[in-house]
Amino acid sequence: MQRWLRDTLKGATGPRDNDSRYLLDVHRRDLPGQETMAVYTDGDEVDLCIVGAGAGGSVLAQRLAREGWRVVIIEAGPFWHPDEDWVSDEAGSHRLYWNESG
Amino acid sequence: LTVAVSPSGRDLTRPDHLPHLRSDGEPPDPLWLPRQRAGATPQMIGRYPDYDVLANEANWDAATRAVVRARLGDPPPMRFFTASEQPTLRALCDVATGQDVEPRVPVAEMVDEKLAAGRLDGFRYADMPKDPDTWRLMLRGLDESAARSGAESFAACNTEQQEAIFAAFAKASLHGGVWDELNVSRAFSVCMRAILASFYSHPWAWNEIGYGGPAYPQGYMRMGPTSVLEPHERPGATSEDPVREESGS
Numbered sequence: 001m002q003r004w005l006r007d008t009l010k011g012a013t014g015p016r017d018n019d020s021r022y023l024l025d026v027h028r029r030d031l032p033g034q035e036t037m038a039v040y041t042d043g044d045e046v047d048l049c050i051v052g053a054g055a056g057g058s059v060l061a062q063r064l065a066r067e068g069w070r071v072v073i074i075e076a077g078p079f080w081h082p083d084e085d086w087v088s089d090e091a092g093s094h095r096l097y098w099n100e101s102g
Numbered sequence: 103l104t105v106a107v108s109p110s111g112r113d114l115t116r117p118d119h120l121p122h123l124r125s126d127g128e129p130p131d132p133l134w135l136p137r138q139r140a141g142a143t144p145q146m147i148g149r150y151p152d153y154d155v156l157a158n159e160a161n162w163d164a165a166t167r168a169v170v171r172a173r174l175g176d177p178p179p180m181r182f183f184t185a186s187e188q189p190t191l192r193a194l195c196d197v198a199t200g201q202d203v204e205p206r207v208p209v210a211e212m213v214d215e216k217l218a219a220g221r222l223d224g225f226r227y228a229d230m231p232k233d234p235d236t237w238r239l240m241l242r243g244l245d246e247s248a249a250r251s252g253a254e255s256f257a258a259c260n261t262e263q264q265e266a267i268f269a270a271f272a273k274a275s276l277h278g279g280v281w282d283e284l285n286v287s288r289a290f291s292v293c294m295r296a297i298l299a300s301f302y303s304h305p306w307a308w309n310e311i312g313y314g315g316p317a318y319p320q321g322y323m324r325m326g327p328t329s330v331l332e333p334h335e336r337p338g339a340t341s342e343d344p345v346r347e348e349s350g351s
Contacts, residue, residue, distance in 0.1 A: 084165055088318035091303035092169035097224060 030083060038070070046070040053077075132200065141309050144199070144207050148310040155308045155315040161334070166316045173304050177211035181218035182234065183241075189257035190241045197264045198294065199301050207307055212300035213237075223295070227288050236284070236292050243280035243289075244271070250278065 040046055048064060050057040053075040061071045077098055080086060087093060121129045135147040141154025159167055183191050188210070195209040196202065217234050230236055244256040247267050253259040256267065270276050274287035301307050308315055324330045331337065 083163065087166040087169045088162065088316035089166055089169050089303070091299060092166070094221065094223075 031081075038065075040070070040072055044070075046072050048072070049074065138309065142205055142306050143310040144201050144205065144306050145203055146205060148312075150309065150312040153309055153312055155305050155313065158315060158320075161320040162316045163319055166318060170305060170316065173212075177208045177215070180211060180214040182214045183210075183217075183237075187238065187241050190244055190255060193257040193259075193264060194241070194244060194268070194293070195297055197261070197268045198297050202261070205306070207301050207304040209297055209300045212303075213296045216296060216300070226292075227285070229285055230288050230292070233292055233296075236289055237296075239280050239284055240289050240293055243276065243284065246279040247276055247281075 047069045048061075048071050050061050050071065050073045053061075053073045057073055061073050065071050080096060085096070121127055124130070132145070132147055135149060136151045138146045138148050139151045141156055159170070162170070180188055191213070192210045195213065196206070199207070199209055201207065201209070217237060222233050226233060231239065241256075244267060247270070248254070248256040248259050248263070251259070251263055251267070253263060256264065259267070267276070271286065271290055271293075274290065276286050302311075302313075305315065307313075320332065320334060324332045
């Protein structure tokens with residue numbers, strides 16, 4: 001888009017299509033996308049099974065799901081709710097680490 | 103500054119705070135710092151006398167607020183360390199964090215709580231006992247070192263003696279008794295990891311160093327286009343885009 005046109009519109013247009021369109025909905029908290037997330041039964045055939053929902057596995061699953069893959073992640077750890085279990089504090093987050101010390 | 107000499111008799115006239123630039127190589131007495139006016143800090147002194155991190159707590163999410171608030175009340179009695187170990191632990195925490203008068207961050211209680219609850223770090227050195235055992239050995243070693251310098255216990259030493267033993271601990275130059283069974287350098291690392299993590303998780307310590315505290319959801323509410331501002335944000339002085347587009351795009 002031409003610079004003068006963008007300046008005239010003063011932010012009324014969104015950014016060019018990039019990864020920011022996948023960012024969380026600013027008007028919602030909780031688990032956005034949970035209701036549209038695919039759930040498979042044990043007998044379903046999928047394209048990829050990822051072991052471990054860590055920093056690598058989670059991103060890989062998300063990127064491939066965007067491209068239409070049928071993806072399942074297997075995770076041994078507990079489910080942590082992003083609003084109730086995650087805190088913006090380092091010492092308060094130590095319990096999230098997988099350190100086998102209880 | 104109206105006070106030139108601290109109660110302990112140290113010179114307060116040199117507010118230069120970098121020990122290596124001082125002729126004696128010693129840090130200045132912290133009493134040259136101003137009294138805290140907003141909120142609380144350890145010993146009520148700090149470099150940001152009008153800053154209180156808790157003034158911003160309305161902008162934190164409920165889970166974070168609960169975690170931080172829980173650190174502020176009176177700590178429960180110790181459960182892990184025995185009655186005979188507690189004075190040594192308190193003296194160690196005081197000398198390590200430079201806390202000599204109230205109000206204190208209850209570092210000893212915070213370390214005790216962590217060990218009593220078994221919330222270990224999930225790793226340890228191959229040549230070291232488990233952290234709880236290291237802590238008990240370490241406290242015994244400090245008392246032994248104090249006894250060798252003529253005092254009844256580490257807690258009974260005067261501040262200069264405690265600082266001397268602590269400095270030797272930091273340099274891993276303590277010997278004899280417990281210290282010959284323990285890798286002293288790693289024991290110091292185990293000790294300071296718990297003490298510093300506890301001290302700097304307390305909002306009073308945040309006030310002292312001017313740490314901004316938790317940042318959620320503020321800062322993450324309006325992600326996406328930069329034209330959308332959060333409630334606490336103000337438009338920039340200019341509308342100039344710092345990321346220039348290539349000509350012809």
